[in-house]
Amino acid sequence: MVQARENPVYPYRRSPDQDGEQPAHHPVIVVGAGPIGLSAAIDLALHDVDNVLLDEDDTVSIGSRAICFAKRTLEIFDRLGCGQRMVDKGVTWNLGRVFFRENEVYRFDLLPEAGHQRPAFINLQQYFVEEYLVDRARALEGTEVRWKNRVTAVEPGESAVHLTVETPDGPYAMTCDYLIVADGARSPVRHMLGFKSEGQVFQDRFLIADVVMKADFPPERWFWFDPPFHEGQSTLLHRQSENVWRIDFQLGWDADPEEEKRPERVIPRIRAMLGEDAEFELEWVSVYTFQCRRMESFRPLPRVFFAGDAAHQVSPFGARGANSGIQDTDNLVWKLAAVLGGRAPESLLASYDAERIPAADENILNSTRSTDFISPKGEVSRSFRDATLMLAERYPFARRLVNSGRLSVPSVLSGSPLNTPDRDPFGGRMVPGAPCADAPVRLAGGPDWLLNHLGGEFTGVYFLGAEPGMPKADGEALDALERGGIPIRWVFVGQGGDEGGQVLVDAEGLAHERYDARAGTFYLIRPDQHVAARWRGVERDAVVEALTRATGGVAVASTPRRAGDGNATSRHRAASRPAG
Amino acid sequence: METQHLDIELRLDRPDDFYEALVDMHRGLDEAQSRLVNAKLILLLSNQVGDLAVLREAMAVAREDVLGPDSETELPPQP
Ligand SMILES: Cc1cc2nc3c(=O)[nH]c(=O)nc-3n(C[C@H](O)[C@H](O)[C@H](O)COP(=O)(O)OP(=O)(O)OC[C@H]3O[C@@H](n4cnc5c(N)ncnc54)[C@H](O)[C@@H]3O)c2cc1C
Numbered sequence: 302m303v304q305a306r307e308n309p310v311y312p313y314r315r316s317p318d319q320d321g322e323q324p325a326h327h328p329v330i331v332v333g334a335g336p337i338g339l340s341a342a343i344d345l346a347l348h349d350v351d352n353v354l355l356d357e358d359d360t361v362s363i364g365s366r367a368i369c370f371a372k373r374t375l376e377i378f379d380r381l382g383c384g385q386r387m388v389d390k391g392v393t394w395n396l397g398r399v400f401f402r403e404n405e406v407y408r409f410d411l412l413p414e415a416g417h418q419r420p421a422f423i424n425l426q427q428y429f430v431e432e433y434l435v436d437r438a439r440a441l442e443g444t445e446v447r448w449k450n451r452v453t454a455v456e457p458g459e460s461a462v463h464l465t466v467e468t469p470d471g472p473y474a475m476t477c478d479y480l481i482v483a484d485g486a487r488s489p490v491r492h493m494l495g496f497k498s499e500g501q502v503f504q505d506r507f508l509i510a511d512v513v514m515k516a517d518f519p520p521e522r523w524f525w526f527d528p529p530f531h532e533g534q535s536t537l538l539h540r541q542s543e544n545v546w547r548i549d550f551q552l553g554w555d556a557d558p559e560e561e562k563r564p565e566r567v568i569p570r571i572r573a574m575l576g577e578d579a580e581f582e583l584e585w586v587s588v589y590t591f592q593c594r595r596m597e598s599f600r601p602l603p604r605v606f607f608a609g610d611a612a613h614q615v616s617p618f619g620a621r622g623a624n625s626g627i628q629d630t631d632n633l634v635w636k637l638a639a640v641l642g643g644r645a646p647e648s649l650l651a652s653y654d655a656e657r658i659p660a661a662d663e664n665i666l667n668s669t670r671s672t673d674f675i676s677p678k679g680e681v682s683r684s685f686r687d688a689t690l691m692l693a694e695r696y697p698f699a700r701r702l703v704n705s706g707r708l709s710v711p712s713v714l715s716g717s718p719l720n721t722p723d724r725d726p727f728g729g730r731m732v733p734g735a736p737c738a739d740a741p742v743r744l745a746g747g748p749d750w751l752l753n754h755l756g757g758e759f760t761g762v763y764f765l766g767a768e769p770g771m772p773k774a775d776g777e778a779l780d781a782l783e784r785g786g787i788p789i790r791w792v793f794v795g796q797g798g799d800e801g802g803q804v805l806v807d808a809e810g811l812a813h814e815r816y817d818a819r820a821g822t823f824y825l826i827r828p829d830q831h832v833a834a835r836w837r838g839v840e841r842d843a844v845v846e847a848l849t850r851a852t853g854g855v856a857v858a859s860t861p862r863r864a865g866d867g868n869a870t871s872r873h874r875a876a877s878r879p880a881g
Numbered sequence: 882m883e884t885q886h887l888d889i890e891l892r893l894d895r896p897d898d899f900y901e902a903l904v905d906m907h908r909g910l911d912e913a914q915s916r917l918v919n920a921k922l923i924l925l926l927s928n929q930v931g932d933l934a935v936l937r938e939a940m941a942v943a944r945e946d947v948l949g950p951d952s953e954t955e956l957p958p959q960p
Contacts, residue, residue, distance in 0.1 A: 681916065688920035698928045 303564060303583045304513075308360040308428055311435065313449035313469050318353075324474035327353050328641050330464060331481040332452050332490055335362065336427065337609030337626035338483035339434035339446075343381045344630055346443030347757070348638035348828075353475070354444060355466060357451035361431035364585045365509045368424045368541050369522075369620035372412070373711040373736060375419040376830070377631050380756055383437040384419070387430060391423030392540050397522040399705050401690040403529060407700040411708055416811045417739045418750040422708070424520075424541045426511075427623070455480070455493050457602045479637055480605045483626070488611035496601050500594025500665065503616060505676040507589050508550040508561050512571060514581035515544055524705040526675075526690055530573040535675055535705075537618075545584055548574070551675065558588035591616035591672065593665045599629070600654050603647075606633055613661040615668035618675060618706035625664045628711055629657050635758075635828035639852060644788065649853025652719050660712035667707040674704035711736040714831055721825075721834035721847040729817035737830045740812035742794065742805040751812050754792045754805060756830040759848060763839065764813060765795035765804065766820030775821060778839040785841075787848065789825070794818070827851060882945055887938040 318325035329345055331338045334356035342354040370378075370387065378384035399407040411421030438444050453472065454465035461476040482490045491498065523538040525531070534551035541547055550570055552561055560566060567586050572579060595613035600606050609626030633653050639645035677683040692699035713735045714720070720733035731738060740751040755762070763779070765771060771779075782789065794812050795804045807813055816824060816835075825833040825847050834847035893899050906922070907915045927936055 680913075681920075684913075684916040684920040685924070688917055688924055691917075692921055692924060696925075699924060702924070 303586060305363070305585055306428065308363065309432055309435075311359050311446070311448045313359060314447070315468075315470055316445075316447060318475055319468065319470060319473040324463065324476050326461065326476045326478075327351060328477065329353075329479045329481060329637060330355065330462070330475060330477040331483060333482070333484035333609075333611070334358075334431070334435070334446055334448075335483060335485055335609065336367070336430055336434065336623045337630055338481070339431060339438055340377070340381060340627050341481050341483060341608065341630040341634060342444040342446065343383075343434065343438050343441060344634035345638065346438070346441040347381065348634060349443060350634075350638050350641055351443050352445075353477075354438065354446045355450040355452055356446065356448055359448040361435065362427040365511045365547065365587055366427040367430070367617075367620070367623040368426060368539055368547050369422050369624075369708070370425055370430065371620060371624045371709040371711075372417070372419045372421050373709070374624050374627050375423065376739070376752055377627055379419070379753065380830070381434075381437060383433050386433050387425055388419065388423055390429055390433075390542050391425035392520045392542055393420045393423050394520045394522065394540075395421040396519075397524065397705070397708070399693075399703055400523070400525040400528060401694065402527050404694055406690055406693040407703045416741050416809065418741075418752065419739070422620070424539050424547075426541050426545065429542060430623075452484070452490055452493075455490055455605075457494070457605055462604050478604065478641065481630070481633070482605060482607045482611050483609045483630075484611050486610040486614050488607070491596070491607065491611055494601070494605070496596055496607075498594045498596045498612070498614065500592060500614070501669075502590060502592040503672050503676055504554045504678075505590065505672075506552040506554060506556045506558060506561070507591070508552055508556075508567065508570070508586065509589060510548045510550070510567055510571065510586045511541070511584040512546045512548060512581045513544055513584050514546060514575075514579065516546065516575070516579075518546075526686075526705070528574075531570065536574065537705075546581075552588070556588070561588050562586050593669050593672070595658075595661045595665060598654055599657055599661075600650065603650075606637075606650075606653060608633060612657075613665065615664050616672045618671040619664075619668050619708055620706070621664040621668055621709045624709040625660065625712075628660065631829045632657055636853075639828075645852035646854055649719075652717060652853060656712075656714045656717050656719070659716060660714070663712055664709075671704050671706045675706075719827070719833060719851045719853070721843075721850055723835065724843075725835075725837040727817050727835060729815065731816050731824070731832050731835070733832050733834055735832050737826060737832060738815040740807065740815055741809055742812060743808050744805055745802070749805065751794070751805065752830065755826050756828055757790075758828050759789045759833075759851070760792055760826040761789045761844070762792045762794060762816075762824040762826060764816065764818035764820065764822040764824075765793060765797065766813065766818070766822075767796045768820045769795075769797055772821065772838075775823075775839045778841045778844075781841045782839075782844055785845070787845065789844075789848070825851070882942055884938050884942065886932065886935040887942065889942075 328350050329352040331341045331354045334354050338354055342352055345352045375384050378387055395410055395412045397409045438446055449469055451467045452464055453467045456463040462480045464475050465472055484490050520540050525536045537549040539547040593615050599612045608629035615621045636649050640647055677686045689699050689702045693703050715734045717734050737755050742749050742751050793804045794807050796807050821838045823839045824835045827833050833851040
């Protein structure tokens with residue numbers, strides 16, 4: 302009755318590491334080839350950090366798991382080199398609608414402004430996301446995915462982490478400088494090391510059904526509170542790729558999960574919703590309870606980093622699970638690369654906790670609030686919930702209180718020690734710590750996007766405004782920075798008509814607007830596309846100080862960096878400077 | 882409890898009329914219906930007040946003494 306899709310199988314291959322006299326050593330080993338581990342492995346390879354990714358299984362995700370991938374995740378996938386394939390395969394959506402009983406009470410547009418390359422969300426089954434990430438990883442030299450490799454023991458040492466790995470050919474040992482643990486919510490490695498992830502379980506059960514059918518609902522997120530077809534509970538409908546639809550039915554705490562999974566129970570629920578003559582097939586059915594929890598530290602040992610569900614978990618309302626996990630590795634990988642490459646002190650690694658713990662707390666807070674609204678505890682909470690929904694039908698103020706999930710947005714790392722606080726007055730949202738906003742630009746006469754030119758390594762973005770070139774002093778400051786061997790890639794954004802050169806032309810003015818930029822404005826952007834610092838003009842010492850701070854060093858003005866440090870990655874070409 | 886934001890002096894312009902209207906609002910309703918009407922009223926008035934500092938204080942004052950004379954009247958800490 303339930304017709305699961307056939308996943309690709311990746312065969313186990315014996316590695317030369319299994320035959321060595323001594324355990325093989327790798328700079329980084331990643332445990333778990335879910336979306337998070339795969340993203341980490343790809344990103345490390347792009348940063349020229351050789352790594353091995355171990356997974357106990359030999360295929361991608363099975364069953365109903367993540368479907369909503371957020372704009373920020375797609376931007377990270379773009380940087381990793383597989384964003385377009387995801388978007389092409391996925392179902393793009395921006396609009397959410399909320400119904401109470403028979404009526405629509407509220408709708409929200411998650412991307413109300415134009416001028417972004419990526420939509421607010423795509424819906425794409427987790428198995429496709431993982432498959433495309435696997436394909437991307439396999440196309441890169443610096444990483445190797447080893448299937449049917451189960452980590453069974455971890456010993457953190459002074460100078461390396463020692464692993465024991467079980468395979469169809471028996472166990473072998475390896476060592477690494479740094480271990481990234483992305484082995485999912487149950488995290489065997491977390492247990493092996495004696496760490497906990499603590500929080501709360503929500504006393505409710507949800508039937509999650511993936512259904513194959515031809516239907517013409519628009520590509521929007523539809524959420525019902527107390528609908529006539531599922532009285533007293535909520536229901537969520539999402540369109541996925543290849544005519545698969547995700548339906549979540551809230552069941553309540555007393556439901557029997559085994560009983561509810563039976564097609565004889567599931568099919569009538571779906572018929573009640575879609576109509577008696579609806580034609581569909583079940584692809585997968587499961588019953589979940591959800592929880593919100595996290596580890597106390599995501600770097601509980603100096604050489605061991607936890608990311609994704611292993612580190613923190615949320616309920617799926619808000620799609621903050623995989624989306625936040627991918628932000629973890631986006632945050633971590635450039636730091637590991639900089640430290641391993643000798644471009645930053647080890648102290649930079651402490652900022653992983655400083656930045657990602659507040660982000661996890663923000664996600665847990667949002668997820669908890671949504672879950673409390675969807676599954677009110679007790680009669681009074683339920684009265685407030687229903688009162689909100691009743692008022693929302695007619696009175697605008699109450700719509701903003703309706704909470705069917707606050708959908709994933711990237712965290713602004715506003716309290717980060719890597720940020721250089723503004724010295725000059727700025728407006729807008731691109732505060733230090735913010736993830737960079739996209740904007741349409743033109744390059745060499747063709748359409749392009751600002752984000753395609755940021756990140757991977759430190760990027761200095763110089764805004765020219767309507768000026769044809771930069772003032773002499775700014776040019777000299779840039780020269781001085783370059784002579785000092787500062788590993789920054791330069792990007793110039795102008796509003797003039799020069800369509801031939803290396804300058805990104807901000808024809809619509811949106812880049813200048815979103816960054817509150819005018820001629821001479823200068824942003825220092827981190828490799829993960831977050832703002833490190835910004836000024837109204839370039840000053841060599843200020844930039845050096847900000848860069849030192851952003852790489853975990855104690856910021857002291859005028860500290861020249863070692864010449865010949867080179868760039869973090871060789872993928873990017875520096876733009877030639879417009880003459881002033 | 883000392884309040885900083887919440888006005889605890891009389892502001893109602895016709896107190897007895899207000900009180901009567903409040904009680905009348907529940908006429909003919911069962912408990913569940915009354916709870917719903919109260920909830921709607923609280924939401925409407927909270928929106929009118931707007932200021933979260935005032936609302937938080939009002940919530941703390943509302944809890945005061947309810948759990949018995951010696952119990953904690955403060956709201957649980959903010960997340
Ligand atoms: C119903 C549902 C809906 C969801 N919807 C969304 C959504 O719309 N958007 C979203 O962002 N998130 C969503 N999530 C959450 C999302 O699925 C998870 O956050 C995501 O899978 C976490 O990825 P991960 O890589 O950390 O862990 P996992 O995907 O769990 O991967 C862990 C990997 O580690 C491997 N492994 C485990 N132990 C070992 C070991 N000892 N040795 C080697 N390998 C090991 C496993 O084989 C597995 O491949 C949803 C979850 C559920 C349940």
